[in-house]
Amino acid sequence: MLETFALANGEFQLRRATEADVPAMVELLANDPLRAAAESVAPEDRGPYLDAFRAVDGDTAHLLCVVVDGAGFVAATMQLTFLPGLARRGATRLQIEAVRVHERLRGQGLGSAMIAWAVQEGGRRGVALVQLSSDAARPEAHRFYRRLGFIQSHAGFKLQLL
Amino acid sequence: MLETFALANGEFQLRRATEADVPAMVELLANDPLRAAAESVAPEDRGPYLDAFRAVDGDTAHLLCVVVDGAGFVAATMQLTFLPGLARRGATRLQIEAVRVHERLRGQGLGSAMIAWAVQEGGRRGVALVQLSSDAARPEAHRFYRRLGFIQSHAGFKLQLL
Numbered sequence: 001m002l003e004t005f006a007l008a009n010g011e012f013q014l015r016r017a018t019e020a021d022v023p024a025m026v027e028l029l030a031n032d033p034l035r036a037a038a039e040s041v042a043p044e045d046r047g048p049y050l051d052a053f054r055a056v057d058g059d060t061a062h063l064l065c066v067v068v069d070g071a072g073f074v075a076a077t078m079q080l081t082f083l084p085g086l087a088r089r090g091a092t093r094l095q096i097e098a099v100r101v102h103e104r105l106r107g108q109g110l111g112s113a114m115i116a117w118a119v120q121e122g123g124r125r126g127v128a129l130v131q132l133s134s135d136a137a138r139p140e141a142h143r144f145y146r147r148l149g150f151i152q153s154h155a156g157f158k159l160q161l162l
Numbered sequence: 163m164l165e166t167f168a169l170a171n172g173e174f175q176l177r178r179a180t181e182a183d184v185p186a187m188v189e190l191l192a193n194d195p196l197r198a199a200a201e202s203v204a205p206e207d208r209g210p211y212l213d214a215f216r217a218v219d220g221d222t223a224h225l226l227c228v229v230v231d232g233a234g235f236v237a238a239t240m241q242l243t244f245l246p247g248l249a250r251r252g253a254t255r256l257q258i259e260a261v262r263v264h265e266r267l268r269g270q271g272l273g274s275a276m277i278a279w280a281v282q283e284g285g286r287r288g289v290a291l292v293q294l295s296s297d298a299a300r301p302e303a304h305r306f307y308r309r310l311g312f313i314q315s316h317a318g319f320k321l322q323l324l
Contacts, residue, residue, distance in 0.1 A: 022248070029249050038250045045251065052252030061223060062246075079248075084224075085241055086184070087191050087260045088200045089207065090214030091324070098249045119321060128324040133295055133316040145319045154295040154318025157307045159281060162253070162290040 002065070002121075005113040010069055012110060014117060017064040017077065022046065022053050024074035025066065028100040034137055063121075067114060076101040076110055080118055082125060091128035094118065099132075115148055164227070164283075167275040172231055174272060176279060179226040179239065184208065184215050186236035187228065190262040196299055225283075229276060238263040238272055242280055244287060253290035256280065261294075277310050 003014040017025065023041070026049050030039035056062045056079065067076040078099040084092050096118055101111045122130050133156035134141045146152060165176040179187060185203070188211050192201035218224045218241065229238040240261040246254050258280055263273045284292050295318035296303045308314060 025248055035249065040251060048252035049248055050252075052246050052248050052254075055246035055254075056248070059221075059223065059246075061221065064248075081245060083243060083259070084214050084217035084221075085260055086187055086211055086214050086218070086226075087197065089202060090210035090212075092214075092217075097245070098247055119323070123323055126324075128322065130321040130323065131295070131319065133293070133318045135316055136314075142317055142319075148321075150319035150321045152298075152317050153320050154297055155304055155314050156295045156316025156318045157293065157304075157312035158315050159292040159310075159312045160290065161281070161285050161292065162288075 003117050005067070005110065005117075007109050007113065009105070009108050012067050012069055012075060012113075014065055014067050014114065017053070017057070017066045019050065019053055019057075021066050021074055021077075022049050025049075025064075025077045025100075028074070028077050028102060029098065031103060032100060034135055065114070067110065074102075075105050076114060078114055078118065080121065082122075082127065088128055092126065094122035094125070094127040094130045096130065096132040111144065112148060115145075119148075165279050167229070167272065167279075169271050169275065171267070171270050174229050174231055174237060174275075176227055176229050176276065179215070179219070179228045181212065181215055181219075183228045183236055183239075184211050187211075187226075187239045187262075190236070190239050190264060191260065193265060194262060196297055227276070229272065236264075237267050238276060240276055240280065242283065244289065250290055254288065256284035256287070256289040256292045258292065258294040273306065274310060277307075281310075 001013050001015045005012045030041050056064050061082050063080040065078050066074050069075050079097045081095045119130050163175050163177045167174040192203050218226045223244050225242040227240050228236050231237050241259045243257045
């Protein structure tokens with residue numbers, strides 16, 4: 001267990017994801033209207049997700065997190081990646097990806113608590129910069145990150161191969 | 163040696179960077195007006211760059227590249243990072259960071275050749291998506307990536323800690 005968040009709607013625990021959390025994390029990813037078509041919650045499609053989980057979990061550069069409520073229900077997930085690089089005098093960056101909060105728990109401070117914890121964890125590990133990109137179709141997410149002190153300084157580009 | 167680029171202004175070789183390339187890569191980073199204040203080419207400041215080089219070079223998730231001309235002069239650099247993740251059915255992404263081409267060699271196709279090679283290398287390694295972010299103050303870079311087929315789909319956020 002990495003952290004406890006005591007929110008108005010209950011207590012939540014942030015912890016490192018385990019393989020048993022994969023189905024719940026895939027559900028969170030698939031419940032995103034912007035990405036639903038790219039995901040599958042069907043058990044027969046679970047193989048690639050499990051392979052990906054093992055690749056992420058097996059590299060200390062990554063910290064894949066879930067947040068669970070008192071009943072163990074997976075309420076949210078995010079992936080932190082620590083990226084070394086030469087730029088900025090050899091600065092390590094923390095990149096936050098795949099942030100998802102269950103729709104029924106949004107607007108109650110859980111996302112803010114997760115991102116604030118991620119930034120603190122970056123500070124503890126000595127990162128110079130926290131970075132993330134958010135789809136242009138998510139203006140409410142952009143407001144959320146600006147409220148948390150992030151500067152919308154970059155344009156994000158994607159080239160899909162598969 | 164990873165690739166040869168035969169351009170109108172000569173032949174260039176793309177290869178994995180070595181520790182001996184660090185000073186030349188730092189010079190490329192420091193010659194960027196947007197980032198000059200964040201870098202130092204002073205030999206006494208080289209330690210953190212060398213530490214970062216070793217962290218990048220020691221993890222197979224990264225491929226730090228230089229492009230050299232026929233005389234061995236370091237003309238360009240870029241860092242490729244292969245990022246596993248659960249999203250998009252467990253897709254691996256290729257992230258391109260810290261792309262720098264020497265000012266005297268810009269506009270001659272070297273940057274395009276490097277990015278095209280990076281995309282091909284992503285394809286060879288089975289990535290589903292190539293992603294990068296580019297500072298809002300670099301509109302010419304944004305046009306460059308759009309010309310190469312990238313979609314400007316995301317907003318990039320940064321939070322500086324150090």
